Amino acid sequence: VWQAWAILSDPVYRAEFLLPLQTPPFWQFLLNYGIFLLLALLASFHFLRQSPIPNPQSLIIAWLIGAFLAVYITPTAQPRKLIEGAHLPMCILAAWAWHQILLPKTVVIRRRPIFALLLIGSITPMFFWMSQVVDFLRSDEIALHEGKVPFYLRENHLRLIDWLARNSKPDEAILCNYQLGNYIPVLTGRRVFIAHWSGTINVAEKFKTARKIWRGELSIDEAKKLFRQHKLRYALATFYERHATKPKHEPENCDELREKFRFDKYGDLVFRIGDDAIYRLRW
Numbered sequence: 001v002w003q004a005w006a007i008l009s010d011p012v013y014r015a016e017f018l019l020p021l022q023t024p025p026f027w028q029f030l031l032n033y034g035i036f037l038l039l040a041l042l043a044s045f046h047f048l049r050q051s052p053i054p055n056p057q058s059l060i061i062a063w064l065i066g067a068f069l070a071v072y073i074t075p076t077a078q079p080r081k082l083i084e085g086a087h088l089p090m091c092i093l094a095a096w097a098w099h100q101i102l103l104p105k106t107v108v109i110r111r112r113p114i115f116a117l118l119l120i121g122s123i124t125p126m127f128f129w130m131s132q133v134v135d136f137l138r139s140d141e142i143a144l145h146e147g148k149v150p151f152y153l154r155e156n157h158l159r160l161i162d163w164l165a166r167n168s169k170p171d172e173a174i175l176c177n178y179q180l181g182n183y184i185p186v187l188t189g190r191r192v193f194i195a196h197w198s199g200t201i202n203v204a205e206k207f208k209t210a211r212k213i214w215r216g217e218l219s220i221d222e223a224k225k226l227f228r229q230h231k232l233r234y235a236l237a238t239f240y241e242r243h244a245t246k247p248k249h250e251p252e253n254c255d256e257l258r259e260k261f262r263f264d265k266y267g268d269l270v271f272r273i274g275d276d277a278i279y280r281l282r283w
Contacts, residue, residue, distance in 0.1 A: 015201045023071055023080040031055060032128050035124050037118045039094035040064060040103060057093075064089040097103045144243050145251045149182040154272045161187050161276060164234060172233035175210065175281070177240040178203075185188045193230060207244075218260025223266055224283040237268055237277040 007013045008017060042065070047057040056083070067086035071079050103113060135142050136151045143150040153161075157180060164174060165237060167186040173191040174184055178200065181192040194200050209226065212218040213235075218226070235241075245260040267279030 012201060015198060018077045019198050019203070021078045021080055024067075026072075029083065033090065036090060036094045036154070039097040039102075040090040041093075043093040043097035046097070046101065060089045060092055064093065108120055112261070129215055141251060143179045143240065145254070149179055149197075153180075155185060156234060156276045159273055160236060160238070160276055160278055164188050164190060171229045171231060174234050174236065175213065176236035176238075177205075177210070177244055179240040180236060180238065190191050191231075192233060195198075211244050213266060214241050214263060215260050216265055218266075220265070227266075227281050232281055234270075235263065235279045235281055237261065237279060239275065243281050 001136050007017050022245040023221055043057075043084065044061045047055060047061065064086055067082065067089065070082045070085065073079075074082060076082075099172070105279060113154045135148070139151040161180070161184055164184065168188070170175070173193060174181070174188075175193045176184065178194045179198075181195040184190060184192050185195060192205050194203065194213055196205065202205060213223065213226075242259045243254075246254070246257045249257055263279055267281040270280045271278040
């Protein structure tokens with residue numbers, strides 16, 4: 001209740017909380033929680049088999065089941081965050097199953113319980129580890145087509161960011177796409193127009209406006225008003241911004257579509273490295 005009040009009473013947090021986020025399928029939760037969820041289910045089965053009538057452990061079991069159900073049936077924008085409510089009952093049940101069922105019956109685990117627990121726990125989030133390796137190898141692709149940030153920054157992009165840190169003022173903001181906007185505030189201390197694909201307030205509206213700028217479709221008067229309102233002084237021109245000027249498409253068709261990046265009417269080129277550049281906005 002306190003958390004809900006804290007979020008909904010603040011306009012910034014409320015706007016972020018109301019942004020719809022898709023809930024992952026149950027099998028992803030199963031793979032990520034792995035042995036801990038299996039142990040909790042083992043304990044639940046043990047208690048329910050002992051007595052069909054409610055017992056002292058029924059509350060914890062109902063708590064666990066209710067937390068998972070809430071993730072899928074609660075009519076809120078971000079029900080996935082309710083999964084945090086499952087952690088405590090799951091850990092209580094898993095700990096009981098570990099000490100009361102597995103340890104007494106397994107010689108190897110009983111001899112080295114801490115080592116066994118660390119080993120099992122380290123390989124538990126299989127989906128997470130596999131997805132991270134795959135995403136790392138597809139960093140550019142997922143950043144361009146799947147709404148995620150790159151796992152690492154290219155040397156050119158680091159040099160652009162370093163230039164911004166040295167040449168921009170603390171109160172000046174940067175116009176860029178979220179892929180680099182996710183890193184710039186941390187590395188430079190400067191604000192950005194779009195910092196995150198979901199955490200930025202009114203991100204859909206802001207991205208639509210930014211795309212008009214990158215395509216040269218925003219009028220000069222509108223651009224002046226926007227730049228002054230948000231104190232935008234510099235803009236990046238990398239393949240992230242250029243790619244955003246293409247019409248919506250499937251990844252396999254990306255090379256067939258032409259970019260429509262037209263930024264010269266809004267700013268002057270002040271720094272370039274290869275195909276990447278920084279513009280100083282005129283207003």
